[in-house]
Amino acid sequence: MNDIRRTVLWVIFGFSMVLLWDQWQVHNGKPATFFPQSNKAVATAPAGKASAPVVPSGAAPVPSAVPAATAPAVPPTGGPAAAAPAATPRERFAVTTDLLRLTFDTEGGSLVGTELLKVAADSSADKVTSTYVLLDDSANRVYVAQTGLIGGDFPNHKTVMTASGERQLKDGARELSVRFESPEKNGVKLVKTYTVKRGAYDVAVKHEVVNTGTAAVSPQLYLQIVRDGNKLPGESSFYSTFTGPAVYTEEKKYQKIDFGDIEKNKADFVKESSSGYVAMVQHYFASAWILPDGVKRQLFARKVDNNLYAVGMITGVDALAPGASKAVETRFFAGPQEEKMLEHVAPGLDLVKDYGWLTILAKPLYWLLDKIHSFIGNWGWSIMALVLLIKISFYWLQAKGYQSMAKMKAINPRVMAMRERYKDNPQQMQQEMMKIYREEKVNPLGGCFPIMVQIPVFIALYWVLLSTVEMRNAPWIGWIRDLAAPDPYFILPVVMTLTTMLQTALNPAPPDPMQAKMMWIMPLAFSVMFFFFPAGLVLYWITNNVLSIAQQWLINTRMGVPPEFNLPKFGRT
Numbered sequence: 001m002n003d004i005r006r007t008v009l010w011v012i013f014g015f016s017m018v019l020l021w022d023q024w025q026v027h028n029g030k031p032a033t034f035f036p037q038s039n040k041a042v043a044t045a046p047a048g049k050a051s052a053p054v055v056p057s058g059a060a061p062v063p064s065a066v067p068a069a070t071a072p073a074v075p076p077t078g079g080p081a082a083a084a085p086a087a088t089p090r091e092r093f094a095v096t097t098d099l100l101r102l103t104f105d106t107e108g109g110s111l112v113g114t115e116l117l118k119v120a121a122d123s124s125a126d127k128v129t130s131t132y133v134l135l136d137d138s139a140n141r142v143y144v145a146q147t148g149l150i151g152g153d154f155p156n157h158k159t160v161m162t163a164s165g166e167r168q169l170k171d172g173a174r175e176l177s178v179r180f181e182s183p184e185k186n187g188v189k190l191v192k193t194y195t196v197k198r199g200a201y202d203v204a205v206k207h208e209v210v211n212t213g214t215a216a217v218s219p220q221l222y223l224q225i226v227r228d229g230n231k232l233p234g235e236s237s238f239y240s241t242f243t244g245p246a247v248y249t250e251e252k253k254y255q256k257i258d259f260g261d262i263e264k265n266k267a268d269f270v271k272e273s274s275s276g277y278v279a280m281v282q283h284y285f286a287s288a289w290i291l292p293d294g295v296k297r298q299l300f301a302r303k304v305d306n307n308l309y310a311v312g313m314i315t316g317v318d319a320l321a322p323g324a325s326k327a328v329e330t331r332f333f334a335g336p337q338e339e340k341m342l343e344h345v346a347p348g349l350d351l352v353k354d355y356g357w358l359t360i361l362a363k364p365l366y367w368l369l370d371k372i373h374s375f376i377g378n379w380g381w382s383i384m385a386l387v388l389l390i391k392i393s394f395y396w397l398q399a400k401g402y403q404s405m406a407k408m409k410a411i412n413p414r415v416m417a418m419r420e421r422y423k424d425n426p427q428q429m430q431q432e433m434m435k436i437y438r439e440e441k442v443n444p445l446g447g448c449f450p451i452m453v454q455i456p457v458f459i460a461l462y463w464v465l466l467s468t469v470e471m472r473n474a475p476w477i478g479w480i481r482d483l484a485a486p487d488p489y490f491i492l493p494v495v496m497t498l499t500t501m502l503q504t505a506l507n508p509a510p511p512d513p514m515q516a517k518m519m520w521i522m523p524l525a526f527s528v529m530f531f532f533f534p535a536g537l538v539l540y541w542i543t544n545n546v547l548s549i550a551q552q553w554l555i556n557t558r559m560g561v562p563p564e565f566n567l568p569k570f571g572r573t
Helices: 002-027 261-262 339-345 354-378 379-393 395-421 426-440 449-467 492-505 514-534 535-558
Strands: 092-096 100-105 110-120 130-132 142-150 163-164 173-179 188-197 201-213 220-226 244-251 253-256 277-282 285-290 297-305 308-316 325-336
Touching: 092 110, 100 188, 110 325, 142 188, 142 201, 142 285, 142 325, 201 379, 220 277, 220 285, 220 325, 244 261, 244 297, 244 308, 261 297, 277 308, 325 339, 339 354, 354 379, 354 449, 379 395, 379 535, 395 426, 449 535, 492 514, 492 535, 514 535
Parallel strands: none
Antiparallel strands: 092 100, 100 110, 110 130, 110 142, 142 220, 163 173, 173 188, 188 201, 201 325, 220 308, 244 253, 244 277, 277 285, 285 325, 297 308
């Protein structure tokens, strides 16, 4: 009975993992791994030829005072000159701080490039390559931040502006500012000022709207992030993480938006709020536009071109009398998903580091892992220390499970003899088996329950290790130069497979030959997946296996049940 239930649990768990993984792929816009469907292909539009996002007057409900028809038309990116004086030359230039190299375009005063100077793009066995580029506007990638005015033919992200300010953060300086001033357009001028501070990935962006005309105006300010829907370079096809827009509001907290849902006009998220941010999220990195709490805003996410998607906010500037001006303070973040830093940038921004439904367990685990690392200084050893602490905390519970398994192992000869005696009478066999369990005070499910209780904790730890940007390019020992990348020589996955086989061999062998085979097939199939997983994840599982084997060996010895290896028999029986 116990063997049947354990086998059923293994099969259900394994099959659930397969289905969950397959749907995870589909959920994140990837093709299904095991159950593929024919999806309509989305053409890729290279930068410089794709149309720029339409100014989002229709992306969210526009107040009735500002007709949607007044939104300006936008020419294709890289196409004919935008609606701006021909005498104003368009240029791109870089601004460098201690952490960032920002590339601005005077067309709209847009941010079209962010290079993270303290974050390596990749690592190899002997060196670290160039710095990481997040925002980009090149032949292979479109990922830009744009702002402008709607509610009339006012300056927008296609208006060529005049730039001024410093291009390099000077030694000893704490910040620098870059200013973009638009020409007057229908009596309205827009002035953007980017202020970048030393040691910060977030940029303060002040939008000053000036009414230079003779009549009152009521423009609206939009902030948007535009990105193509292409797969990230080097992204694993064996496991995936979320890439796409997200919004955060106090009403519904963190809401992810799939590119596919935008494509089908099925994106479901809060459309109006007075708090939060909009973001574009990918593995380890994110960008976000942030408005101060209390400022009413409309949120939108939509497809704006062949393969370009936008997420953004619209906020009113209020009525401006002739000669009046108003400033709207905003912030833009572009950087790594370092949890402690994100918590200080804006409320809820740390949720772009997505742990899924196990956030309540994952966040304390990350906190503990970070504390351990502050003492040890090596993320690999910190992972092993964290698993050790978790095993210690669950020792009493897992000991109960191993004790139950040891008892099952001790009575296994009686069960085997009984099964042979009543093999032609299944009903009598079942009754005699339950009688043996009662006499020996063995709970048939005693070995399963402790394992099921621990599963959420280890799944949460899996997400912590998969999502933590500090693992990127973090070495452990010898050949492991990047805990976020698969083991280049597959040494850790082989060790993980061997420890899994050893742990399986220590378990009581099911009397039924088919069950015995299944008990081996499921763990081995699970082990194959780890050949493509990041080294840090494999290391944590190896540590868990070794500690479990040691605990099981110790408990069996103490209970007088000599440890023995039940090797598989895949031949004919």
